Amino acid sequence: MAATITGVITALLLLLNTLILIGPMMLVALLKVILPGSRARQICSSVVMAIAETWAEICKAIFALMTPTQWEIRGVEDLRGDTSYLVVSNHQSWVDIPALIQAFNRQTPYFKFFLKKELIWVPFLGLAFWALDYPFMKRYSKAFLEKYPHLKGKDLEITRQACEKFQGIPVTVVNFLEGTRFTAAKHDNQQSPYRHLLKPKAGGVAFVLAALGDNLDAILDVTILYPAGAPPGFWDLLCGRVDRVVVDVQTRPLEPALWRSDYQEDPVFRAEMQQWVSDLWAQKDARLVQMAEQESEGSAQPAERAGSE
Numbered sequence: 001m002a003a004t005i006t007g008v009i010t011a012l013l014l015l016l017n018t019l020i021l022i023g024p025m026m027l028v029a030l031l032k033v034i035l036p037g038s039r040a041r042q043i044c045s046s047v048v049m050a051i052a053e054t055w056a057e058i059c060k061a062i063f064a065l066m067t068p069t070q071w072e073i074r075g076v077e078d079l080r081g082d083t084s085y086l087v088v089s090n091h092q093s094w095v096d097i098p099a100l101i102q103a104f105n106r107q108t109p110y111f112k113f114f115l116k117k118e119l120i121w122v123p124f125l126g127l128a129f130w131a132l133d134y135p136f137m138k139r140y141s142k143a144f145l146e147k148y149p150h151l152k153g154k155d156l157e158i159t160r161q162a163c164e165k166f167q168g169i170p171v172t173v174v175n176f177l178e179g180t181r182f183t184a185a186k187h188d189n190q191q192s193p194y195r196h197l198l199k200p201k202a203g204g205v206a207f208v209l210a211a212l213g214d215n216l217d218a219i220l221d222v223t224i225l226y227p228a229g230a231p232p233g234f235w236d237l238l239c240g241r242v243d244r245v246v247v248d249v250q251t252r253p254l255e256p257a258l259w260r261s262d263y264q265e266d267p268v269f270r271a272e273m274q275q276w277v278s279d280l281w282a283q284k285d286a287r288l289v290q291m292a293e294q295e296s297e298g299s300a301q302p303a304e305r306a307g308s309e
């Protein structure tokens with residue numbers, strides 16, 4: 001009962017925070033539409049980002065006040081707000097999003113996700129996503145392009161146009177390479193070669209790099225571990241049932257060769273990208289094993305000391 005009450009109060013506080021700050025955000029978004037000139041729109045975008053960062057900081061404060069969760073963030077000491085990053089992360093739970101907020105808010109530019117173009121029509125959220133300059137993309141399937149070959153390359157052109165606003169300004173783009181949350185059933189169905197990860201999708205990150213590569217400076221390779229075992233649900237987090245979350249961040253150089261060609265049309269480049277993603281994921285899988293072993297050793301040491309006493 002106590003956990004349920006905690007969850008309800010935490011959810012209400014998060015909702016209140018959102019309702020209070022979405023009003024000013026919508027007002028600035030409206031000004032962004034009305035005011036003439038790119039300079040005015042840039043100022044409006046900066047204000048919207050500041051509001052979003054404030055919202056995220058208040059969310060962090062609510063979690064700190066209401067829940068016992070310890071967020072162990074590693075590798076963010078040298079991150080900067082004036083540098084552009086591509087974040088690639090494993091994906092196990094909706095708790096991953098608060099974990100990324102804990103790690104990166106006000107450490108890097110406010111992060112963005114590539115969204116399906118249809119989401120712009122969602123009431124309120126669509127306008128908020130637009131105000132936050134989230135890039136909307138249009139992806140055509142291989143079967144669709146075979147039927148309408150004249151549209152080949154049009155999806156990338158649309159996304160590049162959506163990303164033009166990022167030219168010359170710092171940005172953090174998040175990409176979950178697995179494309180879906182990890183479950184044991186999905187892992188088995190895929191016959192994934194990794195112990196703790198699903199198969200990554202090279203096409204998605206190739207698409208992002210093709211659209212934004214020249215504007216990005218580094219990759220933030222993020223590995224999220226839930227030491228208790230099974231990934232918790234978001235309601236578990238709200239109820240205070242998540243004791244600890246470990247977020248390991250490794251900064252990697254971003255080579256221009258990663259966007260030098262067309263992923264769909266160049267089979268050699270496609271094979272190279274797939275190999276690069278596979279190597280990245282193999283290293284992440286090994287790191288998850290190592291992190292889990294370190295957690296087990298750390299939790300066993302107090303018990304051993306207690307036994308010896």
